[in-house]
Amino acid sequence: MRAASLGGLATPxxxxxxxxxxxxxxxxxxxxxxxxxxxxxxxxAHKSTEIARRQIAAGxxxxxxxxxxxxxxxxxxxxxxxxxxxxxxxxAALERLxxxxxxxxxxxxxxxxxxxxxxxxxxxxxSGRTLGVLVDIDVGQGRTGVIDAASAxxxxxxxxxxxxxxxxxxxxxxxxLQHVPAYADRLAQARTQWDRLGSTxxxxxxxxxxxxxxxxxxxxxxxxxxxxxxFTEIQPGSYLFMDRQYGAVSIDEAEAGFxxxxxxxxxxxxxxxxxxxxIDAGLKAMATEAGPADFLDxxxxxxxxxxxxxxxxxxxxxxxxxxxxxxxRVLLRPPHCDPTVNLHDLIHVVEGGxxxxxxxxxxxxx
Amino acid sequence: MRAASLGGLATPxxxxxxxxxxxxxxxxxxxxxxxxxxxxxxxxAHKSTEIARRQIAAGxxxxxxxxxxxxxxxxxxxxxxxxxxxxxxxxAALERLxxxxxxxxxxxxxxxxxxxxxxxxxxxxxSGRTLGVLVDIDVGQGRTGVIDAASAxxxxxxxxxxxxxxxxxxxxxxxxLQHVPAYADRLAQARTQWDRLGSTxxxxxxxxxxxxxxxxxxxxxxxxxxxxxxFTEIQPGSYLFMDRQYGAVSIDEAEAGFxxxxxxxxxxxxxxxxxxxxIDAGLKAMATEAGPADFLDxxxxxxxxxxxxxxxxxxxxxxxxxxxxxxxRVLLRPPHCDPTVNLHDLIHVVEGGxxxxxxxxxxxxx
Numbered sequence: 001m002r003a004a005s006l007g008g009l010a011t012p013x014x015x016x017x018x019x020x021x022x023x024x025x026x027x028x029x030x031x032x033x034x035x036x037x038x039x040x041x042x043x044x045a046h047k048s049t050e051i052a053r054r055q056i057a058a059g060x061x062x063x064x065x066x067x068x069x070x071x072x073x074x075x076x077x078x079x080x081x082x083x084x085x086x087x088x089x090x091x092a093a094l095e096r097l098x099x100x101x102x103x104x105x106x107x108x109x110x111x112x113x114x115x116x117x118x119x120x121x122x123x124x125x126x127s128g129r130t131l132g133v134l135v136d137i138d139v140g141q142g143r144t145g146v147i148d149a150a151s152a153x154x155x156x157x158x159x160x161x162x163x164x165x166x167x168x169x170x171x172x173x174x175x176x177l178q179h180v181p182a183y184a185d186r187l188a189q190a191r192t193q194w195d196r197l198g199s200t201x202x203x204x205x206x207x208x209x210x211x212x213x214x215x216x217x218x219x220x221x222x223x224x225x226x227x228x229x230x231f232t233e234i235q236p237g238s239y240l241f242m243d244r245q246y247g248a249v250s251i252d253e254a255e256a257g258f259x260x261x262x263x264x265x266x267x268x269x270x271x272x273x274x275x276x277x278x279i280d281a282g283l284k285a286m287a288t289e290a291g292p293a294d295f296l297d298x299x300x301x302x303x304x305x306x307x308x309x310x311x312x313x314x315x316x317x318x319x320x321x322x323x324x325x326x327x328x329r330v331l332l333r334p335p336h337c338d339p340t341v342n343l344h345d346l347i348h349v350v351e352g353g354x355x356x357x358x359x360x361x362x363x364x365x366x
Numbered sequence: 367m368r369a370a371s372l373g374g375l376a377t378p379x380x381x382x383x384x385x386x387x388x389x390x391x392x393x394x395x396x397x398x399x400x401x402x403x404x405x406x407x408x409x410x411a412h413k414s415t416e417i418a419r420r421q422i423a424a425g426x427x428x429x430x431x432x433x434x435x436x437x438x439x440x441x442x443x444x445x446x447x448x449x450x451x452x453x454x455x456x457x458a459a460l461e462r463l464x465x466x467x468x469x470x471x472x473x474x475x476x477x478x479x480x481x482x483x484x485x486x487x488x489x490x491x492x493s494g495r496t497l498g499v500l501v502d503i504d505v506g507q508g509r510t511g512v513i514d515a516a517s518a519x520x521x522x523x524x525x526x527x528x529x530x531x532x533x534x535x536x537x538x539x540x541x542x543l544q545h546v547p548a549y550a551d552r553l554a555q556a557r558t559q560w561d562r563l564g565s566t567x568x569x570x571x572x573x574x575x576x577x578x579x580x581x582x583x584x585x586x587x588x589x590x591x592x593x594x595x596x597f598t599e600i601q602p603g604s605y606l607f608m609d610r611q612y613g614a615v616s617i618d619e620a621e622a623g624f625x626x627x628x629x630x631x632x633x634x635x636x637x638x639x640x641x642x643x644x645i646d647a648g649l650k651a652m653a654t655e656a657g658p659a660d661f662l663d664x665x666x667x668x669x670x671x672x673x674x675x676x677x678x679x680x681x682x683x684x685x686x687x688x689x690x691x692x693x694x695r696v697l698l699r700p701p702h703c704d705p706t707v708n709l710h711d712l713i714h715v716v717e718g719g720x721x722x723x724x725x726x727x728x729x730x731x732x
Binding site: 007008009010011012013044066067068086087088089090091092093096112113115116136138142143144145146147151175267268269270271272273275276278280283284285287288289307308309310311312314326327338339342343344345346365366 | 373374375376377378379410432433434452453454455456457458459462478479481482502504508509510511512513517541633634635636637638639641642644646649650651653654655673674675676677678680692693704705708709710711712731732
């Protein structure tokens with residue numbers, strides 16, 4: 001994408017290179033198919049039913065969701081195979097879960113605590129449906145999940161015994177491994193977690209609770225999860241867009257893999273300072289927790305971005321003189337795609353260098 | 367506000383202590399009135415027409431806005447006295463500005479470059495209206511604004527000579543001073559900028575271009591801006607809510623001043639780890655560029671927050687054992703209110719310990 005050709009768009013805005021996006025979409029789908037594993041991509045990356053439909057059309061078995069709103073909007077759009085990847089606990093959320101189950105009978109959730117299993121049984125009973133539940137297993141991230149094999153077996157048993165719950169297997173997500181830069185290091189760390197997970201899977205099988213589904217993995221670990229890991233399905237999200245963070249990760253052992261498809265278009269709105277031009281993309285236009293954006297187009301080589309407030313950023317070009325002028329367009333690469341997409345209402349789709357469509361980010365918001 | 371009494375709300379969500387909010391609202395309005403200066407509070411902090419109406423009712427002369435969307439939504443709601451505080455440059459934005467001017471004839475904008483003045487004149491001419499323009503002056507922030515008195519005079523002259531523009535004065539905003547912790551340090555740094563601004567104001571007066579409006583100042587500098595500074599009006603926003611950052615700033619020389627009115631309500635969704643309980647408020651529920659949130663209620667003294675992904679955060683209580691249980695409610699104080707509010711669609715209003723209303727954050731989004 002060239003920033004210069006994208007006139008007429010209100011900025012800051014998200015722009016998506018459709019050709020690159022479609023190549024990323026097809027690449028992950030093809031890899032999962034070749035590995036004989038299922039793909040349940042994570043909707044938290046895009047929060048868009050338009051994109052979810054394309055993922056399903058490309059062979060995904062369903063969509064992973066982390067917020068109830070994501071799942072509700074996906075269900076209303078007819079997206080099948082929804083998995084809620086974080087325990088649903090608050091009373092208000094459990095009420096919504098019951099309504100969601102009525103709309104999406106193949107819905108699955110995760111649980112990591114007996115109290116929550118009892119709550120889920122009550123929700124499913126009131127709905128008169130059966131709710132699929134995965135035992136959430138901590139594989140080193142230290143976040144949600146049971147922390148030992150005995151707890152996993154006990155929880156799986158309680159799910160199986162609940163009349164309105166269906167014990168469907170396990171979830172084991174290692175978010176902390178996704179950004180380990182080198183393939184070999186990531187593989188070594190994943191092997192440690194696979195060993196740990198393997199013991200739990202064995203304990204479940206020995207207790208006559210063999211998991212049908214073993215769900216986990218993200219974009220960073222996808223290559224090794226598909227080739228070697230103990231998963232029946234993976235949940236990557238960022239592979240569609242890529243971002244500055246994943247640009248620094250060797251996702252594959254050898255080949256180049258996924259490419260940057262998502263940009264943030266901005267305009268220079270002030271250029272009076274000698275050392276930096278000011279653009280209309282600041283800390284409300286992109287994620288801020290993963291460091292600064294970098295640039296895809298429109299700035300001299302070596303230019304860097306700095307946050308300058310809610311709606312302003314600086315382009316520091318170095319060198320003498322200010323090469324950018326008021327009205328110039330620049331294209332940034334978001335530091336982290338998920339929380340960047342979450343800040344926008346639309347993704348402008350670019351094909352042949354021109355905006356051709358705008359997809360709604362319809363599952364965002366609280 | 368007590369977290370325990372706020373059951374029934376879907377989390378994460380924003381909650382506003384109405385009594386504290388109203389006290390903050392009245393305090394700033396009263397101070398401006400006592401100082402004989404106008405208040406044009408910044409809508410970027412709340413992006414809510416409901417709150418804007420309350421600010422107008424409390425005596426504000428209008429609202430400052432930084433995005434066109436903020437101004438458009440405010441105009442549609444009948445909010446008067448809108449000032450766009452950043453140069454409007456992109457072609458698509460200028461087209462929208464023309465339509466906005468037709469709806470909000472008392473609209474003002476800022477400019478810091480002759481090219482932009484020519485664009486604004488064209489917009490106003492096409493609309494058949496007169497557009498008020500302030501010369502934006504850099505007062506040490508190094509962002510937008512002209513950087514010397516000669517440029518200010520030249521720009522003011524070009525505005526005055528443009529048939530459809532009205533030279534209304536200047537804007538001089540020092541965002542970089544807002545969070546200087548000690549009142550005396552902030553005052554010393556402000557004096558340097560007032561001297562600089564004073565030279566420019568004198569140059570404008572000598573050129574027969576006396577500024578009617580001198581707009582600037584934020585929550586952090588409000589006390590000294592009202593008492594001593596060269597402003598005719600101030601643009602504070604955060605004073606309504608306060609946040610962790612402003613909690614560390616002595617806004618006033620002596621008295622306690624403004625108080626925390628805004629919280630983020632969250633539930634513990636997992637508590638299997640010995641060292642941290644996991645809540646459903648992560649990096650999509652609050653600003654991340656200003657460090658972690660802290661807590662208003664629901665956790666033991668000394669507990670700290672850590673980000674654990676898009677939709678998860680950790681409550682680290684220290685000490686032995688895990689005092690929090692699945693389903694417990696906690697109330698966080700956002701690290702930075704503006705980009706936190708921007709992530710939500712509603713502010714739940716709490717009165718007498720109970721949610722009594724939900725105000726829409728209707729001017730958010732791109």
